[in-house]
Amino acid sequence: MRGWWRPAHPVQQRTGPGAGRRAEPARRRGQAALLPREPRHREAVRRLDRRAAVAYGPRVAAHRPGELADLIATLVAKLVSEHTLSLDEYAALIDARTSALADELAGRARETCEAAYGDAVFARGLIEFTNVCKNDCYYCGIRRSNRACERYRLAPEQILACADAGWQAGFRTFVLQGGEDPAATDEWLAGVVADLKAAYPGCAVTLSVGERSRESYRHLRAAGADRYLLRHETATAAHYRQLHPAAMTLQRRMACLSDLREAGFAVGAGFMVGSPFQTTEHLAADLAFIQEFRPEMCGIGPFVPHRDTPFAAEAPGTVELTCYLLSLVRLAHPTVLLPATTALEALDPRSREKGILAGANVVMPNLSPPERQGDYALYDGKPRSSADAARKWADLAARLEPLGRRLVEDRGDPAAAWASVVGPAAASVVSPARGAVVLAAASRPVSAAAATAPGSSSAASFPSTFPPVPSTKVNPS
Numbered sequence: 001m002r003g004w005w006r007p008a009h010p011v012q013q014r015t016g017p018g019a020g021r022r023a024e025p026a027r028r029r030g031q032a033a034l035l036p037r038e039p040r041h042r043e044a045v046r047r048l049d050r051r052a053a054v055a056y057g058p059r060v061a062a063h064r065p066g067e068l069a070d071l072i073a074t075l076v077a078k079l080v081s082e083h084t085l086s087l088d089e090y091a092a093l094i095d096a097r098t099s100a101l102a103d104e105l106a107g108r109a110r111e112t113c114e115a116a117y118g119d120a121v122f123a124r125g126l127i128e129f130t131n132v133c134k135n136d137c138y139y140c141g142i143r144r145s146n147r148a149c150e151r152y153r154l155a156p157e158q159i160l161a162c163a164d165a166g167w168q169a170g171f172r173t174f175v176l177q178g179g180e181d182p183a184a185t186d187e188w189l190a191g192v193v194a195d196l197k198a199a200y201p202g203c204a205v206t207l208s209v210g211e212r213s214r215e216s217y218r219h220l221r222a223a224g225a226d227r228y229l230l231r232h233e234t235a236t237a238a239h240y241r242q243l244h245p246a247a248m249t250l251q252r253r254m255a256c257l258s259d260l261r262e263a264g265f266a267v268g269a270g271f272m273v274g275s276p277f278q279t280t281e282h283l284a285a286d287l288a289f290i291q292e293f294r295p296e297m298c299g300i301g302p303f304v305p306h307r308d309t310p311f312a313a314e315a316p317g318t319v320e321l322t323c324y325l326l327s328l329v330r331l332a333h334p335t336v337l338l339p340a341t342t343a344l345e346a347l348d349p350r351s352r353e354k355g356i357l358a359g360a361n362v363v364m365p366n367l368s369p370p371e372r373q374g375d376y377a378l379y380d381g382k383p384r385s386s387a388d389a390a391r392k393w394a395d396l397a398a399r400l401e402p403l404g405r406r407l408v409e410d411r412g413d414p415a416a417a418w419a420s421v422v423g424p425a426a427a428s429v430v431s432p433a434r435g436a437v438v439l440a441a442a443s444r445p446v447s448a449a450a451a452t453a454p455g456s457s458s459a460a461s462f463p464s465t466f467p468p469v470p471s472t473k474v475n476p477s
């Protein structure tokens with residue numbers, strides 16, 4: 001037995017001969033860890049009362065708060081073996097968290113990660129090539145309305161220079177990330193992707209350039225891009241509206257994720273932790289969405305306020321809750337590629353290690369030119385480094401080694417054999433194919449206007465070439 005949360009099924013414990021005596025020490029430890037001291041713990045009891053009544057009938061439902069440990073144990077065992085929970089069950093696990101439970105889930109998450117990927121940690125070389133964005137997300141430091149932001153665009157040769165340094169150091173995946181810059185046309189992006197692929201055969205190219213049309217995604221995929229990151233930010237439409245202007249909708253975001261999968265990309269979704277107005281129910285919905293859609297990648301980072309945004313005075317998310325959710329995501333989706341995000345490091349310089357220990361297996365060092373890293377300030381306190389790519393690689397490898405993890409020179413593609421990792425029974429319950437169906441249902445219908453106006457790319461209305469002078473101030477309005 002690994003800890004108090006892995007006892008026998010709670011019903012068996014209470015009814016088997018001598019079961020109560022055998023379980024008593026573990027039960028006492030569980031009670032000590034989980035007696036409802038905080039309001040959220042009492043909320044977990046309430047949720048689990050409701051759940052127990054449905055699952056086990058009134059006898060078990062009449063449990064006392066100290067027996068919360070048994071019910072949490074049941075949820076953890078179910079998540080570890082079946083990789084699915086209901087919304088209420090996820091919410092209960094979030095509310096019931098203690099440091100003891102977080103440690104246990106992190107241990108299970110690491111085991112699950114190792115089963116799929118061994119001790120490998122994959123590096124993505126991040127190249128932030130434009131901080132021009134036509135959108136106005138309330139939480140983002142490079143939002144259109146921020147006049148204090150010094151805008152820039154990197155020229156193709158600058159991007160290739162960043163990639164070249166990364167390739168020499170060992171990076172085999174490059175992530176081209178930017179705001180939704182109207183000048184980044186399909187043709188321009190496809191050219192950069194093709195150049196990268198030609199210069200570094202065997203590399204993987206990930207794009208992170210926001211909402212675009214279905215045709216645009218197909219074009220970029222055909223040009224050789226392998227993966228696409230598009231965080232959903234929150235899976236609850238009402239919450240999405242609180243974080244974005246009216247022109248942006250969750251329906252549109254979900255339609256883009258569906259289109260990306262249809263175009264053949266390995267798709268990355270993800271969400272913020274601790275964003276303004278966020279509730280336990282919102283986070284539970286995010287976990288349920290990840291469980292159903294099964295993105296190949298999932299980026300989870302704490303909300304960190306930026307001084308020049310409407311959310312400047314909001315409290316940031318926490319490393320503790322973010323790492324807890326990393327563990328839950330790993331257990332819900334064993335083969336997901338899960339980064340320990342840079343935003344974590346804005347709150348705690350050792351949080352990259354904490355993310356890895358919670359079940360993450362990807363790191364994304366910044367290969368952008370040092371003089372531009374400060375201008376891609378999505379949030380305050382974003383880490384910057386003038387170290388060259390080789391130094392960054394060596395530092396990361398040295399930081400991972402004490403954790404029993406290896407930084408590997410590998411593209412780090414998603415684990416292919418889904419069923420071999422989760423088992424055929426679980427694979428039939430929660431499969432990528434089922435996720436696609438769920439997503440399609442959630443994202444349709446999309447109005448014709450939404451499908452073609454904001455966020456879509458059109459060679460007719462956008463410049464066909466990128467501005468050659470990268471340091472030009474180009475505030476769009």
Ligand code: SF4
Nearest residue numbers: 133135137140143179
């Ligand atoms: S979050 Fe992305 S889409 Fe929104 S303003 Fe920032 S860069 Fe633009």
